[in-house]
Amino acid sequence: MDSKERCGVPGKEEEMIELRKGAWTFEEDMKLIDCISIHGPAHWNYLARSAGLRRTGKSCRLRWLNYLHPNVKRGNITLEEQILILELHFRWGNRWSKIAQELPGRTDNEIKNYWRTRVQKLAKQLNCDVNSTQFRDTLRHLWLPRLRERVQTQSPKVQPTNYTTSSTARIGTCNNTISTGYGLLDSNCTNSGTPEEAAKVSPPASGLSYGDHHHDVLVSSSNWWGSIEEEAEGLIYTDQLLSKSTGFSIGYSYSHHLLEEDRLLEENNGWFGGGGDSFEYVNDDDINWLLHPAATSLS
DNA sequence: AATTGTCCCAACCGCCCCCTT
């Protein structure tokens, strides 16, 4: 299917079509990416119509900003990011978009989710109200210093040998190409299809591959993409799972990446790189430490 | 193996602000 087919002129009859809701499909993502590559990320209602998507403009905007945007950083929130989120939340409260501005590649939605799933969970486990002074003091005087200490003690482990930890590692040269986890789109916005084909166009640097993530690589040097135009010499790799393995394995599935993460974890003693990511959960030890900091060793 | 519970995150909803007409 070519871009003209996928990105047609909206007709009046389309306005009558019932809107779709729920999870986005591969086809819808491609249509949206195609149209954004042509018209740029604005005028979302028009984009939705011209892409032939039975979605609201708002839905398209959200999909792009939270998921398809090339700068969206994937992977777990790092220790450094956790510290920043806590500090900024002290300052600004639930102003997620403002907090997100200070964490490049992270969306307000992601930060909001982190806060709800991790921080509020911690508050619940400590039997505190998340907005209480008691809990805030706990975060400020106990949790933050602990996170900072972990950053210092664990930093060598977060960046294993041969890892690329940059969130935007540039590999190869491929002008005027939009690449997604699904494959590559050429300057005519046609999908070259397979990751194998993508690899031919833009082979990864020696010793690198990217993880099995559905948005591993997205968008390079489209002319509307002014903010990263200076990057036009190469693709922008947003993937957070750059591994040390030699294979070039990416896939299409939304779920396969979990298997890849497991493999990377196994290969790297429980850590994988990419933006210094680490698995950092609030576990029982953390709770015990917060309840009895003096009695619990950091080691 | 089947069922239930929990976690997590993508997506939706409603409100609000700003800009254009």
Add this chain to the structure above:
DNA sequence: TAAGGGGGCGGTTGGGACAAT
């Protein structure tokens, strides 16, 4: 100046994945 539409933001929810029983 008011109305209407577009877009931004924070709160909430639905459902998939995984764990526990």
